[in-house]
Amino acid sequence: MPAAAWVVVAVVAVAALVVAVAASRLRALSRRVGSFPCHARSAGNPSAAFALGIAHYAVGRIDWYRCWSLSPRPARTWSRERLVVTGRVPLDQAGQHDQYLVRCRYDGVDFELSMSTAAYAGLASWLEAAPPGRRDLVL
Template sequence: MPLWQWLLDAVGVLLVLILLYGVALVVRRRLLSRHGGTFELSYRVRSGRAGRGWLLGLGRYSGESLEWFRIFSLSPRPKRSWARSVMTFDSRRDPEGPEQGSLYPDHVVVECGTPAGPVELAMSPSSLTGFQAWLEAGPPRPAQEI
């Protein structure tokens, strides 16, 4: 078999694999959102450099926790999860500089507190309203000592 036929076969196999990956991503997103409560949610994994370290993903409310799934992963399990009982809303801000290109359009950056340290998330303003309502709807927290 000539070399060009091998190359053509290899390109065909590569295109089929890319197509299967795309279909698998769509099916995964549908399965994650079948129970509702999913929204576009970006998570900042590294905050060392301004505007860097953002990963696009999906958020899902699951009982008493917020689960985060990477957008281009095929894993059915969340990559991160935060319990409502220990998460606090600290502030919100607009994306600055390079962050604007790293995040979904019109998303705002939300800074939250957790026992493990601060967490930065980015979501749409309507998702932020739902997130704040979800946090406030949790059981009352014990009073903190001063």
């Protein structure tokens, strides 16, 4: 076999390994207890695309992971004390049934999340279950 063929085989093998690791990571994240599909984008640009992701409730925080990434660490982490929901809009008019556009603020930075109505109910409950004195977090 010529050397060029070995290079092609090696590149294909490495690509297949990367895809397998990414798919395994995605499956593991989505099967965790307390995980839900949650897509994120910066606020202010409604034409911007959402980054696909999976959010996971942790102790006092939400960790958000990009769907197609190899990183074992979350791309974003929002602590319960500093996360504020500033509004929500049902996306039924946009043809996305059972979805909410949730506007949030974290440390003065506005962003938007897209999630199912059940996931929003869980988020609102999680925020409202904050320790006493922190009940102003949900609209």
